[in-house]
Amino acid sequence: MPRFCTHCGKLLKDDERFCTSCGTPVTDDGQASQSQEDAQAAVTVQSAHQPAPAPQPEAGATQQWATPAGSAPQQPIPTAAPQAGAPAAPKNNNALFIGIIAALIVVIIALVVFFMIKPFDKGTDDTKGTTIEKVKIDHDNDDASVKGDPNKLDDNDDDAHDATTISEQNVYDQLSSYYSRLSDLDQQVRDCATTFNTYYLKDDRSSRQSASDTAEALEDQIGDLKDEVEDLDVPIDSQNYSSWKDIITLYDDLENRIDVICDAWEISLEYSSPANHKDEIVAPLARDNVAGTNDNKYRLDFEDRYPGAAPVEVK
Known part of the structure; x- marks a missing residue:
């Protein structure tokens, strides 16, 4: 053929x-x-009539070829396991990283909320504690006392009376101290007057100067004590208020009496022979005398006021 x-x-x-x-x-x-x-070309034409081959596996995987038409079904070849030491899939790593970041964000938000709310809770607790304490104190103040009248809740009236008594006692003690010194000061003023009458016309300047210095010192002492008594500021409703006023006046009487003696000494010391200037020297003494007499008005007031000025002790 x-x-x-x-x-x-x-x-x-x-x-x-x-x-x-x-x-x-x-x-x-x-x-x-x-x-x-x-x-x-035949293979190409044949491949055009067959479905597209499966995607090529990554390096290291076994290649698979399309089965020609009419051939027996081919068993799928399992993909080879990744080689030892191969890096894990990036997709899994990214998912783990995102999960960790999300967890951290949740924790941070929770902490911020906690610290923002906690101070307010503390303030509420403190206010609550203060309220409880205040209520407790208020109840304690209402407790009945066994002292005094059993029908009274407390002895506030008695306490007030005790405080007033203590205050009155304090006023009495201080006024008594200042009052007790008046008699001695009065005697010192009288002694200064006697010394003046003895030496104010003498030519002995040293004796006159010494007597003048003594009178000046006494005047300063009386003035300081008078200021102290005035500073006591005894309440007007005190039982010894009038006594306080009298004692102030008595110190003022003493101060005025010694003041004229000091003024007279200053004039006497201006002259080496004061005998020729008698009227001039004694002029300050006459200005405080009762009209038509030789009696000093402050001395008379002192003698009249002193006996009744003694403070009264509160029982």
Whole structure:
């Protein structure tokens, strides 16, 4: 039977193994084999009619080829396990990182909320504690006392009376101290008057100067004590209020009496022979005398006021 080249269609001789026209090999059954290019084209045409091959696996995985049409189903080849030391999938790492960040954000928000709310809770607790303490104190103040009248809740009236008594006692003690010094001060003023009458016309200047210094010191002492008594500021409702006023007046009497003696000494000391200036020297003494007499009005008031000015002790 005649043979033809399957590629170019040339009539082949019986003993030819290749087509003398195109060089295509001839098979034993008289059919020229397809060239490599035709085979590749056939494969391409065949592949076009088959579904797209599965995506190529990553490096290290076994390649899979599409099964030609009409061939028996091919068992799926399992993907090889990742090689030892291969890095984990980036997707899993990203998910873990995002999860950690989310957890940290939740913790931070919780802490911020906690510290923002806690001070208000503390203030509420403190206010509550203060209220409880206040209520407790108020109840303590209402407790009945066994002292005094059992029908009274407390002895506030008695306490007030005791405080008043203590205050009155304090006033009495202080006024008594200042009153007790008046008698001695009165005697010192009298002594200064006697010394003046003895030396104010003498030529002995040293004696006159010494007597003048004594009178000046006594005047300062009386003035200081008078200021102290005035500073006591005894309440007007005190039982010793009038006594306080009298004692102030008595110190004022003493101060005025010694003051005129000091003024007279100053004039006497201006002269080496004061005898010729008698009227001038004694002029200050006369200004405080009762009209038509030689009696000093402050001395008379002192003698009249002193006995009744003694403070009264409160029982």
